[in-house]
Amino acid sequence: MSFAVIVQARTGSSRLPGKILEMLGAKTALERCLDRCRQIPGADLVVAAIPDIEDDDELAEFAADKGYFVSRGSEKDVLSRYARAAREAEAETVMRVTSDCPFIDPQICGETAQLLASSRADYACNNMPPRFPHGLDCDIFPAALLHEADRKAHDPYDREHVTPWLRTNPNLVRAALLGPGEGAERLRWTLDYPEDLQLCRDIYAALGEAAATVSAPALIRFCMDNAHLLNANEGRVDEARLTAGAKATLTTARKTLEPAA
Template sequence: MKIIAIIQARMGSSRLPGKVLKPLGNVDVLTYNIERCRAIKGIDEVIVATSTLSQDDSIVTWCEEHQVAYFRGSEGDVLDRYVQCAKFYKPDYVMRVTSDCPFVDYEMASEMVELMIKERKDIVFIKGQLPRGLAVEIISYEALLHINEVGQEPRHREHVTYYAYEFIEEFTYATYDVPENRNVPNLRITLDTKEDLIMITEVVKYFNDPLVSSVDVIKFLKEHPEISEINAHIEQKPVI
């Protein structure tokens, strides 16, 4: 069984341009994201999927300098970008990761891979409420191709797996129950605004470890509300 992780990344961001290459401790946001994806057990390859726009040339340069595999595709049609990238690698399963989540939970992701290997379903749905910024998604290559054929609304093209959540009856699925120590939905550990960057930088200053457990990050933020409150007021953009 071949499982790849595809990290969607681009420099364009209305609220925080260039966020994926912002400095984070001694490295940058993308380094944190990739190192944590590489720590996911069962992943055969980690690929950065960016766009063909010239503004994303810097991501390609970064990947070449850091010897990270990359793919370039549509900027707006993220689903097509994933499909075209996956076609090149011909995996059995694809793990979807977003580059603006520097603390993606590689331990939980490893358990999701293990569950998928055991269950062999189309997709794994997460049951519970994680802090924003820790989750990944794993879907079969065949299910991804199906979504690409039938999911034609703008939200389906932008959010890759959204069609599966709307039309769950078309897919087989396994359920991953969020552990109690991660069931903290009020925390925001993602990067979309300058406030997010300030908060995440404080976490990095404390741990200074790209592979710090997400559980420890959650514990730290619960014990230091003055830090978690820095970006608590930020509202996520709605799916349209």
């Protein structure tokens, strides 16, 4: 297998327990994320990387029943969980997505993958700096580098968050896909708080099943035009994400997505 999209998923969450199994329309948030990942251009396989603990046995069975490849690994050491999933999937290239992103955009993920290839970088992402809405983040890199990170990264933060070793290694070339900015970066389409869940449900209530495939540019416009969506979870905007992302290591190649206007 060449290009695997690996989605980390678990039911445990201190702020919103079981969040990825909450319903958005007729499907769970997890299904919405996995189904969108399946549409990423060039992706050969979508993998649900789930902790190998009893509490997540039902989650693993659920993902498998929906037709997705399931890999089980460490609950806390997410980097090792990713490395194991990549080996089991026989991946040459890995894209990382988190399961709390029900509006992950296949086109943006595909453009990030194209950027990795065209720039000849070692690592590409779409959040250095963060100019897309929170909930569209993806990273892509050769599986060989993932395995190197698994061998060499020792800091607990690096192990938990998977890609910091790749994002800061001075010997690696990084590339970033630039989002539209102009306020889009302050939108939250990720599930972490009850307000986030309500926003996602409000979007599905407004758009119906079309919300399952709406593009990021179209959804940005829709949220900007509807104050109740724009402000629904504004109090949960991650200011630290915006600040840290703006100061991230400069990238060596960039490509700008067409503005959402």
